[in-house]
Amino acid sequence: MSIADNLKQYKNEVESGNVKLIAVSKTQSTEAILEAYNAGQLIFGENHVQEMVDKQAQLPADIEWHLIGHLQSNKVKYIAPFVKVIHGVDSIKLLQEINKQAAKNKRIIDCLLQIYIADEDTKFGLGFDEVIELLRSEEYQELKNIRIVGLMGIATNTKNEKQIAIEFRELKVLFDGIKTSFFSEDDFFKEISTGMSADYKIAIEEGSTMVRIGSSIFGKRIIKHFKNLSEN
């Protein structure tokens, strides 16, 4: 099946349940992204800053760019003029830098706090206690140019669907608690970004509002190396 066919199939399936589809286009060509765009997709996810900046400059201006991977503080400035949502925020330091760069661009940038839910050492994210500590902190209260619109999580890379479901369920419970304690008046705090090609169905059953699907739409990723901006 073509990218356009795949895209339409996932978009229909996901959006019929009121869940947003983030088409993860990392390592894919601008032609491939355009094919998905022409088939009706406006939201794309990238995990490298330089790659997203390059693609944003070449592609239609109404695309919503979501940064889904780990973000280093010193790179925030390159995406601050245009990024729509930053999914992987996992420290107050990073949040402060996003706030600073958003202010410089006279914007408010939407962020998702990444929560550590997997049974693995390699994943980034805040612990359940840490996220509450962050939201209670004075440093956080001072930030006027960011908006926390929800939580993001990556489940363990396993075939054990029960375990994946439990991890997503724990994130949903945390989300509900945080909503009540910190955002009960704020309609914008409503997103749970969970689910990738392998586990999006489970994620949706467990309350996901945004799924991040890459290889199932675009096919296998071609590994390319993008030059670091700071080296230019």
Ligand SMILES: *Cc1c(COP(=O)(O)O)cnc(C)c1O
């Ligand atoms: C690459 C990536 C995805 C998409 O993964 P697929 O398995 O290709 O669907 C989703 N989320 C994050 C954070 C990623 O880095």
